[in-house]
Amino acid sequence: MENKNPLPKENQQIQLVVNRPESEETTIDLGRVFHNMKVKSRIFAWVLVLCLVVGISVPLLLYQFQKTPLTVTSVVTLRYDVPAGKEGTLVTPDGADLDLNTVTSAPVLQKALENLTLSQPLTIEMIRNNLMVTRVLTEDSSRTQEILSGLADAKDTEVYNRLEEAKIEYQNRFIVSLSNSFTPDNEESRIRYELKDEELRILLNRILDAYNDTLVRQYADVRLPEDKLSLIDTEELDIPEVLDSLNTALNSMLTYCNEKPDAVKEYRSWQTGLTLNEWMESIRTIQSVSIDYLDAYVYARGIMRDRDTVALTYRYRIRTLQGDLDKVNENISKNREILKNYKNNEVYVSMQESDSARTTKMTTAYYNKLVLEQQEYYANAASLRTEIAETQNKLDRLSGSTKKAEIRDVESELEKAIASVKSLYESVRAHMTELFVSPLYTTYSEHSAPQGEAENFLKASSKKMIIFGVIGVVVACGLWFLAALAPEFRRNHKEYDDPKAKADGKEAAEA
């Protein structure tokens, strides 16, 4: 008999099944997925190869657009004598700080581009934007900076002060770099000009050559000795006057040679084997054995064509010199007066933790200038007095009467003296001309060959090629899996819509 009132027995568990006809149960049979993957393996092997090839090719393609432009670098070393105490530092030949902006200046870049044909239309501004000049610290300065940088971590005020006051010196060399990929002056432009590697090196080479030429033009003293001989006219001038002119010419040559630096004076000519010091000795010797010797004879015998005119010339010269001397003496006495009455600054100095104070005088720049000016006036006055005394001495030596035969003898000797002096002048001139084309005067800065190599495109892209290759493989595998998975989803969807189909599917599966 059926129990029509089924009541649960005591302690019996009740199972509640909620049956909602609209819900689906989605199950994916992984086994079938892998089976699908196996079926499609041949196709996806090719897809894998395709993704791998694409993955490896993309970085190579990207390299063309994103490669680091080549930078060429050169070290420039300065090769000229500098004032004592400044050796090995970045200064000009006269001891001032060297302005490195000259390397990127318009005249230098313009000179570099002269007669240079490049594959791209570059302007000076474009080149300047890609040029970089870097100074190199001396070893001592590098050490100082390293030590102070280390101490700076201590955040000590004294260390910061020392950092500020630390004397930083730079070596007599600097680095110049030129990068490829030039941007036109219009910054919004996307165009980039790239030179060939060889062109870039040639351009940097030319820039540094032009820089050297600029230094040479600015600082090399390529004056030749003054020609005080060509205007000596033995017809117009009397014998003593010719001798005076010859002496002046020799003194002028001596002054010219003496002003040269020691390195120049010690340079030995490859044509004569002599140095400028030795030429100066020759000048003094000729002055003594030729000019002074003839001078003594001329004045001792009073050998001249027109004594009165010579005497007149000397008196006039003395008068002019005396006028100059009077002017200088006036300046000296005026300056003396000013210096006597000048009031320099008075400074009060007081001691810390003390009531006492004292005053001290401090000279002003103007006062110092006056003092040095006064010393120059004294030197000028001494020089003028010397010249006056020498001319007076010549005037006093004019005496006696001359015979024509003596004049002829002296004129013949005078011609030889003039020839000797001219020969000396030509020799000194040739010596200096030889010097001016030597490295002493043509090479103020030397640079190493511009170097720089573009990274090999395979080496540069190798990492990216590996990464993208792996991504390609992962993508291919992903696609393969999805392709195997997709049919299973479609099948599940079909079976839910058509239960018969599901049953058939089940039977088919059981079969």
Next chain:
Amino acid sequence: MKKTHWLRNTLITLIVCGLAGLIIAFIMFNANPGRTGVSSFVEFAFDGAAEGKAPNGYRFDLNDLTSDEVLSAALKEAGLDGKYTVDEIKANLQISGVYPKNIVEQMTKYESLLTGNAGKVNAVDYHATMYSVTLYNDFDKSIAHADLEQLLSAIMTEFRTKFEKTYSVFLAKDSLLDNLADYDYPQQLELLEGSVKRYTDFAKQMAEEHAEFLLNGEGFADIASKYETLSSSDLDRLSGLVTMNALSKDQDRIVSQYENQIKVLQIHLAELEQLAKDTEYLISQYNKDDIIYVSTAEALQQVSGNSTQTYDQLVAARQETENEIAEKNKELAQIQLKLSDITGKAQTAKTSTTESGEDSAEGTTETVTVSAEEREAQKAVVEKGIASAVTKLNKITDDFSAYLKAYSEREMNDSTVAITAVKYNAPKILSGAFLKQVVREAGPICVLGFIACMICLIVSRVKESKKKA
């Protein structure tokens, strides 16, 4: 699609893409070809080349290679002087030193104190000893291959000749001795002594710098020794004859010269001494500033003007004046001595015994009288002696020149200044540059073609599998 068809189609596609890439590369290569030129190397192997110093001790460079002299001589040598100008060649000549790859790093590296290498010498002053020289044909693209090679070869040869001449050591004869007989005896001796001193100093310099050089068992030190012997024996003996006998062609003239020189020097000295006094006065009147330090809680600062600089300039000016005075005094003393010699005053010594028992000499003077014939005989001896000294001087100088020539030839010859054979460089189809261009142009095209083939294959396989399903 059958496998064989696919393979065949892929191969065809790749070949077509490759050919297309090759054609494009060929067109682009010819549209913008590299420069054609000839190149050579010059290598310096003499002593000092690595320090940038030529055998004559001075810095050298290759500026002579582009000098007008060398280029015009080379054009003439190559038979092209009527066809091309020096300026055209100069603009197409490129010279470049050969440096190690990391030279920038080497020359500017700093070794930190924190490493163990702080004692190492870091800064390297490197000089190239090998240079590459390239002559491009931009001045005439149609110039024959052989002409271009010949021109560069001529340039290198002329450059080597010029280089060897310019950086060798050479000695010319002293032109001041050409008309020695025109001068008086003291002056002749002065000229000879000056000449000998110059040559001696030069020989000593060479001996010091190149002590190892020997020719026939003798070196530069031996040459210096010969000059010194000439000076100390022949010239000193002649000087003694001339001064002690007051020999002169025209004594009054020489006396007058010396007296005038002494007068002029005394004028100069008087003014220089006045100048020294004036400068001293300025220095004594000048009050140099005290050095003041301003102290605050944080720092100590020095406050000063430029009085030290001014003071130093005044002292330097005084020093210069005093140096000049010393020079003039020295010159004055020399001339006074020459004057006293030439006026014929001779000294005899009279010995007397002092309290200590030592001998001492007092000078007395007496005039020495010489007859005219004796004087003429003395003059003849002096003239003969001077002529002999000149001959000896010329002989030693000829030997010195020969030594210098031999030294220069040892230092500068074909092996120490070596020039390599000229090589012609033109953009060729089989050159590395062209192959690079082919890879750059054809590579992407081939890859695209391959990708296209792969896509076609995949699509066809998918269609096949769908048909089967």
